[in-house]
Amino acid sequence: MENPSYNTDIVRSFVTWSLVWGLVAVLVGVIVSFQMINPDLNFGPYLTFGRLRPIHTNAGIYGWGVGTIFATFLYMVQRLCKQPLWSDKLAKFQLWFFNATIIASAVTLLLGYTTSKEYHEMEWPIDIMVVILWVVFAVNIIMTIINRKEEQMYISLWYMMAALIGVAILYLVNAAAVPASLFKSYSAYAGTNDANVHWWFGHNAVAMALTAPPLAMFYYFLPKSTGVPIYSHRLSIIAFWSLIFMYLWTGAHHLLWTPVPDWVQTLAMAFSIMLIAPSWGSVINGYLSMNGQWHQMKENYLVKFLILGITFYGLQTLQGPMQSIRSFSAFIHYTDWVPAHIHMGTMGWVSMISYACIYYLVTRISGRDLYSVPLANLHFWLALVGQLLWTVPLWVAGVLQAGMWNAMNEDGSLTYTFMETMVEMYPFWWARGIAGVIFMIGVLIFIYNIYMTVRKKESAPSTATAEGRA
Amino acid sequence: MDWASILYLGITFGLFVIFALIVVRTYSRKRKDENEVAKFRMLDDD
Amino acid sequence: MLEKKPVLFMLLATAAILVGTIITMAMPFLWVNTDADRIETVTPYTPIQQEGRDIYIREGCNNCHTQTVRPLVAEVLRYGDYSKSGEFVYDRPFLWGSRRTGPDLARLGGKYPDAWHYKHMESPRSMVPQTNMPDYPWLNDTALDPESIRNKMETLGFPYTEEQIKELNGKTEMDAMVAYLQKLGSDIPWRKVAETTIVGDLTNPFPGDASAIAAGKDVYSSNCAACHGDNLEGMIGPALTDMGMEDADLYQVIHSGIPDGGMPGFSNLGSTKLWQLVNFINAEK
Structure with a gap:
């Protein structure tokens, strides 16, 4: 207790x-x-x-x-x-x-x-x-x-x-x-x-x-949810120092090709690539902690949120460095590619981890089982589908618009006016709006589930040995 | 080599040494138990 | 030891954070906005321009419009000369933005006549039917407050005259917004530098070609209709029917614009589209 x-x-x-x-x-x-x-x-x-x-x-x-x-x-x-x-x-x-x-x-x-x-x-x-x-x-x-x-x-x-x-x-x-x-x-x-x-x-x-707070949450709530310790505390230490040291150099990758001094941009680009290592240090640590525990992906709804969350963190920290390369940035910057990148991070990584933490600690504090595990599973799928339907179309949209912005005719002139490129975005923006609604339905189910868990009056002491086991 | 290049090289080398020291210290056999004990302690029932 | 001493740990973490911070955030101050970085022709905002800028900020225009042109071919062709650090020394805050839902505005100043901006701000869709830009008609309803603008100029330390403050009386937020938009990126004479001249004789490559005329109609709708009307009947710009201009002369005007008459040059359309346009307009007479 x-x-x-x-x-x-x-x-x-x-x-x-x-x-x-x-x-x-x-x-x-x-x-x-x-x-x-x-x-x-x-x-x-x-x-x-x-x-x-x-x-x-x-x-x-x-x-x-x-x-x-x-x-x-x-x-x-x-x-x-x-x-x-x-x-x-x-x-x-x-x-x-x-x-x-x-x-x-x-x-x-x-x-x-x-x-x-x-x-x-x-x-x-x-x-x-x-x-x-x-x-x-x-x-x-x-x-x-x-x-x-x-x-x-x-x-x-x-x-x-x-x-x-x-x-x-x-x-x-x-x-x-x-x-x-x-x-x-x-x-x-x-x-x-x-x-x-x-x-x-x-x-x-x-x-x-x-990043740092969701990692703090991940390192705590993953072992607590699975019941087995993190794979390597020492690896997490190396990743920690590297991460907090390198991150601060990278801000100017948002400003590639702008009047910011060139050497600041170059440093930002180089350190962004280097950041893959400590980021993946945490991802790998998370995956290896699941050794012999992968069956929990099926049995334990908390693990689903946490492992998908760390997976999107891994993807985020590969895509981010890629965008920080000058030539790639020249192409996709200022398009919808970038908002899609951000939303994979917020909807796929930070929110997924946060959901797992809240499910865990609410049941733990109240000393009760979750009101409905099937509803938590439904929430998981709505969050996942909502995020992917948001991000994937907008990556396509970003590449499409970037291509149109850069398209040139044989006489050296631009092929498209700005408006001709913008109207191509409307179908993708529809997909985004619908994705947002799907994600929001997930959030509403999540809130309902949490509310019902803490609300119900009759005493229902937790019977599970590890939190989240259904 | 001009002084700026030497400075860059020096800083890079210095950073690498610091990194190597952190790795050596963290992974030294002597400290294995000390550095891994926290991950078991945190699982204790609270 | 470190793992057991939180205060020592936090000091070391702070040091780790500060290295990159000092090098990439603090050190650039030694180069940026120094005398070497300045451009002589770049001047601070006048009271009405600064107020326009503050309204631009208030309405969150920077959420959809960037204000920095990168030194990339397609970008310079589309917007104009790439941005220089010295052009932004009076910008507090910077407004470079991060997403071009709408076009970049760094070189907007002087591109269109004032009348274009008034109409476009009031009702963007009346000029660009498929745009998603919201209407901003209420900017017409609010009068400027000269004393608060004086206070802002004092805070910024920008020079101003009593005359300029007095002129604010009776002006609206819309006037300020347009004044600001017309200042954007026009402190350096980039239009003059980027001007291209036509050499050699101009010969219409597609005289009477029906497909060129059809293509010209599309070019017209995308680039000209906003000012000259869907059917060349004229709006902000004059009617284009019965102009009686020679093909070569018409080409010259569209290519280079009429700087004093508010007509922008469209050399960036390229010769093919320009000739299609000429054929379309002259076929309509």
Whole structure:
């Protein structure tokens, strides 16, 4: 049974709110995807694509992504340290302040208060809120680690601490701005410098918020779900240091062929290729942990989510470096290839892992079996099909549009006008919209399943030996 | 060789040495138990 | 030891993070936006242009439009001269974007007359029927606030005159947006440099060829109808029926444009499409 001194209420609350913001992110995503097909779905000035798209991305990253990070980190740290949370009051404040920050972000973005910097659109007052939130969170986690009863720190704690430090540095540097009024500021950096600083932030927000934390979660919840340890703790250590060292060099691969100095671009390209090694270090570690356990792919719904998740991480970290090569970037950059790449990461990797973690810890905290394993399996398939129907058509679309942009006639002129290439995108955008709806149905089933699990009144103690066994 | 190339080479070599040291340290036979114990401890029932 | 000392561990992790950060993020400041990087003709935004830029940001235009032309053949042909670092020294924040759902706008300034932009911002589909760009008619409804714009200019440290602030009275957000769009990428004289001249005699390669005329109609719909009307009846640009121009002269005008009259040059269509267009227009008279 649960150690009664662990704070599980706060974990439960963060799960609840990350589900709420996750649903908002997907819903707004579906709305904007249809706005791209039919401009009549824009209702100005507030409900236009230009204002809603940042709400989709920020609700996804900060609401669903960071919300899940809060829930799982607060859950893992207590158990890995065999130590209750350092401060329950601070955690409670964090929950309250988290929702205040997300709501303030959504409202101000709708009103058009934006810095325009992707994944960092919130204006300076909200930046301050984010910083406070992160400090409160970091202090609580770090103090719990310092007070731990378990001497050796498991790899998940490593990734957690790196994420705490990394996000803090990135966010603070990129937030630097001179306020002109309460909701308008100008970046402290200009032009090319601003671009380089921003994509150093942008790419490493992916590293420190959407890679290190899901890896921390994967390394914890995979062994917990299968009941067997990770294949090699030492391999995870090598992969860890390589990953956090190399990631920071790669931001400029978002800026290939732009006026950013050439040597910065070249370094970004080289380090992006090198990143394949530590990324696959984790993928292989995950696969080898399944040695003799592959039958669980059939029997244990949690393992399905986790192994498919790490598989898409593996694909993501091959495709990403490929896109970072100058010649390849010249072709596919600025097309729908890139959004499809991002969505394989968010829908295929981060969300799959997050689903498994939430299924696991909700059943664990409540001490009950999952309401319905068949529904969890259905959710798995809807998430998988939704993601693939999103990404595969848009990779095709990206290659098609890139080819049309570059097509030239014998007399040296361009074959197609811009509009001629854009109208070719409509069928693919339809596929994306439908894929989003499929994915959203999966999310709704997921939420229903979680709700029914914690809601049912009659006592139903867990009978399974390892969580997730049906 | 100009000084910039020497610097680049030096930094690259230095990084490689650091990496090699991390690998050697992590995989040293002496530390095998120490470095692998955490993965078993985390499975303990909590 | 390291595995058991969280504080030491975090210091080392921070050091690992800072190496790449310092080299690829901090060090470029030594080169970028220095005097060597600057271009003399690039000037700060005027009050109305800066306000237009802030509206561009507010409406999230950068979610669909990039503002940087890469030094690639097809891209320079489509948009214009590739972007230089010195052109962006007054851009806070940068607006290079990441996805071209719509076309790149880095070289938009001076491409179309103001009237084109007013109509296009109000109702893009009235000019480009298949576009997915939303309408922005409400920009016409909001008047500019001169004092808040003065405050922004002070914050940015950009020079401005009282005259410029006074002129903002009675102007709308739409005026500011158009002023900004017309400034984009036009600080360097790239159009002049990129100008091509026709050498030798111009002879119509497909006189009276029905298939060339049909092809010319498609070229017209994609490139000309937005300004000259679906049936050459004229809209923003003049009617093209009964022009009575020689084929060679008409070719010359379409190729090089009429800079003072707001007509862009279409040399990037290439000679084949230009001749098809000439044959189509002159067949309509």
